[in-house]
Amino acid sequence: MTDEEIKHVVVELFKKIAPDTEPEKLAPDDDIRHTLEIDSFDALQFVVALDEHFGIETPEEDYGKIATMKNLIYYIQQKKTRLPT
Amino acid sequence: MAGSFEIQQRAVLHNLQQYESVYKAFSWEQARAELVGLPMNNGLNIAFEAIDRHAVGEEGNTVAIRWIRKDRSIKDFSYISLQHLSSRFANVLVSLGIKKGDRIFSLAGRIPELYITALGTLKTTAVFCPLFSVFGPEPVFQRLNRGDAKVLVTTRSLYEKKVRQLLDRLPMLQFVLLIDADAHIDSKVLSFPRLLEDAYEEFFIPPTGPEDPALLHFTSGTTGMPKGALHVHNAVLMHYITAKYVLDLQKGDTFWCTADPGWVTGTSYGIIAPLVCGVTNVIDEEEFDAVRWYSILEEHKVNVWYTAPTAIRRLMRMNIKPRSVYNLDRLRLICSVGEPLHAEAVIWGGETFGMPILDNWWQTETGGIMIANYPSMKVKPGSMGKPLPGVEAAIAAVSGSSIELITEPGKQGQLVLKKGWPSMFRSYLHDEERYNKCFRGDWYVTGDLAKKDADGYYWFVGRADDIIKTSGHMVGPFEVESTLMQHVSVAEAAVIGKPDPVIGEMVKAFIVLKPGFTGNEKVMLDIMGFARQKLGPAVAPKEIDFVNELPKTKSGKILRRLLKARELGLPEGDISTLE
Numbered sequence: 241m242t243d244e245e246i247k248h249v250v251v252e253l254f255k256k257i258a259p260d261t262e263p264e265k266l267a268p269d270d271d272i273r274h275t276l277e278i279d280s281f282d283a284l285q286f287v288v289a290l291d292e293h294f295g296i297e298t299p300e301e302d303y304g305k306i307a308t309m310k311n312l313i314y315y316i317q318q319k320k321t322r323l324p325t
Numbered sequence: 326m327a328g329s330f331e332i333q334q335r336a337v338l339h340n341l342q343q344y345e346s347v348y349k350a351f352s353w354e355q356a357r358a359e360l361v362g363l364p365m366n367n368g369l370n371i372a373f374e375a376i377d378r379h380a381v382g383e384e385g386n387t388v389a390i391r392w393i394r395k396d397r398s399i400k401d402f403s404y405i406s407l408q409h410l411s412s413r414f415a416n417v418l419v420s421l422g423i424k425k426g427d428r429i430f431s432l433a434g435r436i437p438e439l440y441i442t443a444l445g446t447l448k449t450t451a452v453f454c455p456l457f458s459v460f461g462p463e464p465v466f467q468r469l470n471r472g473d474a475k476v477l478v479t480t481r482s483l484y485e486k487k488v489r490q491l492l493d494r495l496p497m498l499q500f501v502l503l504i505d506a507d508a509h510i511d512s513k514v515l516s517f518p519r520l521l522e523d524a525y526e527e528f529f530i531p532p533t534g535p536e537d538p539a540l541l542h543f544t545s546g547t548t549g550m551p552k553g554a555l556h557v558h559n560a561v562l563m564h565y566i567t568a569k570y571v572l573d574l575q576k577g578d579t580f581w582c583t584a585d586p587g588w589v590t591g592t593s594y595g596i597i598a599p600l601v602c603g604v605t606n607v608i609d610e611e612e613f614d615a616v617r618w619y620s621i622l623e624e625h626k627v628n629v630w631y632t633a634p635t636a637i638r639r640l641m642r643m644n645i646k647p648r649s650v651y652n653l654d655r656l657r658l659i660c661s662v663g664e665p666l667h668a669e670a671v672i673w674g675g676e677t678f679g680m681p682i683l684d685n686w687w688q689t690e691t692g693g694i695m696i697a698n699y700p701s702m703k704v705k706p707g708s709m710g711k712p713l714p715g716v717e718a719a720i721a722a723v724s725g726s727s728i729e730l731i732t733e734p735g736k737q738g739q740l741v742l743k744k745g746w747p748s749m750f751r752s753y754l755h756d757e758e759r760y761n762k763c764f765r766g767d768w769y770v771t772g773d774l775a776k777k778d779a780d781g782y783y784w785f786v787g788r789a790d791d792i793i794k795t796s797g798h799m800v801g802p803f804e805v806e807s808t809l810m811q812h813v814s815v816a817e818a819a820v821i822g823k824p825d826p827v828i829g830e831m832v833k834a835f836i837v838l839k840p841g842f843t844g845n846e847k848v849m850l851d852i853m854g855f856a857r858q859k860l861g862p863a864v865a866p867k868e869i870d871f872v873n874e875l876p877k878t879k880s881g882k883i884l885r886r887l888l889k890a891r892e893l894g895l896p897e898g899d900i901s902t903l904e
Contacts, residue, residue: 255850256850258854258857258862259850259851259853259854259857260853260854260855260857260858271395273612274395277459277861277862278862279459279796279862279863280612280613280635280796281795281796281825281827281828281831281862281867282862282867284827285867299642299643299644300615300639300640300642300643301615301616301643301644301645303614303615303616304614304615304616304617
């Protein structure tokens with residue numbers, strides 16, 4: 241998957257959890273939670289949806305690694321190459 | 326009930342060593358004597374006890390607030406510097422014409438200006454009312470309006486997103502002070518730093534009676550809009566005693582309360598209590614992050630940590646053994662509040678940190694911790710513990726205007742508290758009727774159901790009403806339903822708390838659509854987005870179901886209890902009043 245394809249999926253997932261936000265406008269280095277003004281439960285729901293979609297497992301201790309869109313895409317790419325989907 | 330275990334003996338001598346004897350001998354007069362009071366017998370002021378008396382004493386250069394920015398850099402404020410800054414802000418308020426009893430609101434994240442605002446306001450004998458910065462415009466409006474806000478301290482972005490649109494509806498609001506504006510915008514919207522810069526750093530605290538209003542906290546009810554629970558300066562006695570006996574704060578300690586000051590815990594224990602004890606109070610600007618939190622405990626050598634079950638459950642999900650990764654040797658006590666802490670979490674604390682996590686119970690109306698587990702008392706995991714010295718609790722059967730105390734151990738009833746503890750709320754602002762309804766004779770009826778066992782430990786059972794407890798915060802179903810009803814497609818709405826393993830309960834809405842609308846994903850997302858914009862993510866529904874009709878009583882009242890039972894697949898109970 242290209243970075244752009246991953247970003248598209250991420251945006252769609254966010255829109256289902258926080259339909260009032262505009263995740264497509266996130267800059268690569270924006271803090272996602274802060275910029276979208278989502279709460280920690282929204283963030284948790286997002287990770288669950290993310291894991292389900294990509295067939296990965298994101299443990300609690302990695303949440304700090306996916307705080308920005310750039311880091312999130314990198315994280316998913318890394319996970320996908322290491323883990324079978 | 327689960328088993329019990331003793332807390333490991335640590336080197337520190339606890340402030341409360343023998344619960345039963347201290348409870349019996351305790352008097353509030355004696356507790357008052359441990360505080361200083363205003364000079365020249367001018368009364369009792371929270372800000373003086375929290376800041377000024379330490380600033381002129383041996384703690385003057387002690388770090389009062391250690392603020393951790395999002396990027397992990399820190400800024401320390403000594404008691405002396407906090408005295409000057411809060412005095413400057415008090416002078417600002419006086420220069421703006423603020424008088425005793427006027428309400429000063431804050432709407433901001435955990436940034437130093439919020440703490441300066443709180444303490445400066447208390448110095449002037451105006452009333453401080455913090456708002457949760459994650460609220461959407463509607464809850465912000467309801468609270469500013471019902472609280473007759475004269476001044477609001479906020480940031481530029483929160484002002485633009487949530488407040489500016491409300492100004493026409495808030496004629497009482499005289500000034501908005503922007504924390505990050507370099508210059509005044511107009512005669513009403515002013516620059517906080519400019520005002521502070523121009524103000525004197527000395528302030529004479531006027532005479533303050535112990536019954537003078539000090540703090541206003543909004544809380545949710547089952548019916549109607551949020552209620553403003555008003556507390557007085559005498560509440561500082563409760564803050565002090567609970568910090569001493571429950572949090573066991575001692576000279577030289579570093580303390581971290583993770584609650585946001587937008588909620589009562591974040592004010593009573595995130596601002597006032599640690600400062601009254603003269604310790605260092607850690608404030609983290611960032612939201613929960615498991616790795617960050619553990620590393621803050623390590624890096625800042627936190628001794629006493631006051632947090633919430635929602636966070637503890639997140640930490641329990643991790644695959645690490647924190648004590649093998651982080652040096653947590655300084656940590657000697659962990660307390661929890663917000664919702665009942667399950668026995669597994671208490672035991673997990675024992676296994677993970679070498680100390681059980683000590684649960685305690687209180688609510689906005691009580692102003693301070695009422696029932697607690699203490700470091701020196703045997704812990705029964707899952708129990709909220711025993712009443713504070715100076716607090717009399719009981720289980721009672723309450724119906725109509727009558728109350729009957731239940732003495733039989735293990736029998737369920739309403740948790741009630743005998744009137745008269747210092748931080749008891751003195752009114753619901755502009756709502757005397759609702760206030761009076763909370764009392765039966767000498768007893769305050771908490772709305773929580775509980776049991777008391779033969780050893781005197783209290784056990785939480787549930788709420789007696791429909792109030793939702795999500796991430797430790799109260800959400801009133803009526804407030805959410807009222808907003809949902811404003812959506813073009815919604816005919817009727819009912820909101821319940823759906824149990825959730827991480828946040829306790831999530832807000833779930835059942836919606837009947839108007840004719841011509843179909844309950845598909847697009848409509849669902851549109852309603853959800855609408856509610857989030859109006860209410861903010863902390864209050865808006867996380868889940869929406871469409872239904873053809875809502876269960877109601879014959880008089881037309883929505884039976885939320887029944888919706889909840891159906892949602893959980895539980896027996897529907899008494900449905901004799903069902904329409």
